Amino acid sequence: MQRSHRSVTIWEPVRKYLLICVLAYLASSVGYTQAPAGVPARPRLVLVVAIDQMRFDFLDRFEPLYKAGLRQLIDRGGVFTNANYRHASTETGPGHSVLLSGSHPSHSGIVANEWWDPYLNRSINVIDDPTQTTVGGRGRSASPANMLTFTVGDALKATSPRSRVVGVGMKDRSAILMGGRRADGAYWFENDGGNFVTSTYYMNAAPAWLDDWNRSRRVDRFASQSWNRLVDDVALYEKYAGKDAVEGERDRKDITFPHPFVAMPPATEHYVELRRSPFGDEAVLDFALEAMKQHELGKDAETDILAIGFAATDGIGHQWGPDSHEQMDQMLRLDIVLGRLFAQVDATVGLANTVIVLSADHGSRPIVEISQERGVAARRFAPKAIQTAVTSAFAKRYPGVNDLMSYFATDIYLNEDAVRRHKLDIREVERTAIDALLATGAVERVYTHDDLRSTAPSSDPFLELFRNAFFAPRSPHLQLLLKREVYVTSTIGGTGHGSPYEFDRHVPVVFMGPGITAGRYTDASGPEDIAPTVAHLLGLQFPREHDSRVLLEMLNR
Ligand SMILES: [Zn+2]
Structure with missing residues (x-):
């Protein structure tokens, strides 16, 4: 009896579990292979394209000139015209951490590109992981360990x-950060040596294809080229981008085409x-297509990202x-790069089986001198002046400290x-410190941990953006809202x-693929x-932030 009783108590949960598994499998396979009419099957590939610093207006301003990848996205995609980051820290790390996690920095811990660690007494880069080593070349020890959330790829x-x-x-x-915790591989470019590398977080040794790729030095094939306008028509550029060689560009010297490479491989410079x-971008495209082939992405019915x-x-x-x-020319060239990418995906996976997403990690501010021409009292402001204002105030208030x-x-x-x-x-x-900061004339407002920890309602439109970017163990004690026209x-x-x-x-968010209705969504x-x-x-369960949403309006009903 005892034995029989025990077997029942063990068996029951197992049986229930198996039943749930079978039902879940059936449910998923129904949705997977025999989608009801009008509901597309799961895509074989989700291709996420992040364009670092692409402002939304780049999509609209040069729209008549796009002929390839951006043209396809505009004509066949769901274009979200009013997509704005909901956090204040518009840097590369936070932006990329959001794209596939949907998590605010307040939940991912990715508050900036780097932050101060009071225990280690040094600053930490967003992807620093001293327990890992670089694979495939020299470079920084890196992993997603600092990202305290998970991505849709992890859930998948x-x-x-x-x-x-x-x-x-x-x-x-x-x-x-886009690859997430469970990525099969993440590869990036290191200036030191000029190789695409990965880390021991993903694999213990470089696969042969990665070594072959780096040995091929395909990445060096651009060295003899000089960057000139894609279209030999200065008037066209003036029509869409205004005058060239504005004071305040770059180092105020290298401000006109052509821009030849000054240093040659293998120099880090x-x-x-x-x-x-x-x-x-061409180098990244070349490598991405190779990685796609080697990882056999989109080859079978199991969705890959x-x-x-x-x-x-x-x-x-x-x-x-x-x-x-230069930026206008870059957009015209990016259009072509994306066209090549989509054509290759079409040839190997099929665009009908692929959902493409395009977005950016942040935008950018106009050059100070251009803002001034537009009547904005824009100005550069030295960071040292801000730092000195605070240290001087401390010295005065707390002598000897x-x-x-x-x-x-x-x-x-x-x-x-x-x-x-x-x-x-x-x-x-x-x-x-706050009094000294406000007295510099560069600072609009300063937020403390108390301000950001509180959930009290406020009429300050920026407070919510700073709260979404706030993670107490990593956030600065004093976060500055600089005046809009001040560029530090x-x-x-x-x-x-x-x-x-x-x-x-304000950045682009565009979806294109099966199940997505083309159009502009405002x-x-x-x-x-x-x-x-x-x-x-x-069809995955996935959390979202209190202020984010599923973009249902573009989905075929
Ligand atoms: Zn960036």
């Missing part, structure tokens, strides 16, 4: 272990130049700005240990991003909506 692999997820990017943080040249991060737009944007002939600031990254990390040691009140220290930089030219203003938050949306929407298309 949890339910469909044979699905493959691969991230490729010019930048490590792009490939790694050559690869630095490659990153801010359209040829950088390939995320590609193109970064030439960012390199060019930082140097010449969003209104330059000189260790209250741990780290300055325009935002400010205080040294809590020193605050305690000197028996100071941290809120009073913060107040002293120590360079004499070029431009940047990182603010919560709309020029940094309701408010954001890149945070991409992951839950992809999950919806794949």
